[in-house]
Amino acid sequence: MNSKIAERFILGKVIAQKEWRLGLNSLYVDAAIEPFVAGQFTQLALDEDCHVLRPYSFVNPPSESPFEFYYSLVPGGYFSSRLVKLKPHDPIYIAKRPSGRFVLSSVPDATILWLFATGTGFGVFLSILQTQQPWLRFQKIVLVHSVQNTLSLTHQHLVQLWQHQYPERFYWMPVVTGENLSDGQRGAVSKRITHLLASGELENQTGLSLSAQTSQTMLCGNPAMIHDLSELLKLRGLLVNHVKQPGQITIENYWKLDNKNNA
Template structure:
């Protein structure tokens, strides 16, 4: 039997966002550059702390995480939420700069903009990205990699979270939306609190897709003729939005049967 899989990467940056939400950036010990498409993911791994956490022959507990950095970036970035009682996320949260981790050397996944059908063309196409929590990561990678209007007319990023501190990348997205006329950022809180500080949208993330709400926030309509919708995060959200949009003329995209819905369930 082979020994444990060696840790092959080093943490270069960690950023705590509060409430168990944090960002890690890492590089390979070898100096290798990871080739990937925005929207793909890799597995991270660490030796288990508890005997009951199955690590198999590799000796590591491994989980997949979407990449938030762009392929052109030197570091690989992840936004991670601690799962209470989880086998890996509490260990990842303890990592500090220069600590080591195992990071898969091959990115996988088909939740990329290579999935886009030929029609409508980029100049007539709105990309509507609906995420919950850390499901925002692949959309951050896409925005960071592609030039304005390279693959879209309008990039609408909707991120639903519980409380205000859960809005990872908020400052970056607000600045981007202020500077670029092709980016629309729509955050929404399900539990905004009672202090009145939050003045944005409240409720479930799918409420933003209601025709009157969407048009008020985006300044455009949500129609299958010109919109491609990407859903990432909570599987229940994805199922509910898919069902709703199916009744509005959207259908799941398949290579041999082009549609407008692209799905990535986070667990």
């Protein structure tokens, strides 16, 4: 590692690789990096020259280690196809300094916090919800997770924990877009997030009103969902949240908008 790269990156170690389903994994990494804030991401690299980097969000809360990175194997994806092959004790390079402003301190106060994720965009909300801050600042929290199939509804132990801890405050809304659901899979609905919002089902099911007066929203994952949902939210009077001009829509795109749609 040359000295310029050594200033920015540190050698870490893979602790474990968990396969939730084929092509959907969590990678657990141990490394002595600087503290991060829930909602932030870091850069990972697999070779010592750190020439090829990809950003991944922390799933664990800042108080816990090893770090968890929740990722999907992107068909033809250069980095994720290598990440999936890593085994315990393998080396991995990680940026020393975490990055990103998709954090609660960037989000103004409101009564209700709506968290919208597709696929692995869910991970960043797991980190945020494992801290005290959202529970201290918002009266109600709605977590909407859109996936293609029910096997991708992972980390249910955390969802159940919050349901148990905050039965009157926490709303879990799984959305399964690519399967016909059997009666046994109660709770999951086979429609898109945008449809649920436009049709009023989201508010009917939670009994909560999504408006600029009541709500803050955070959107993470597939850029097509983020674009379409943002447009719907803007029609309701919500504005994109900027440092200089606070609004109600805070966004993290995982990749640039193109034809792909499997976060």
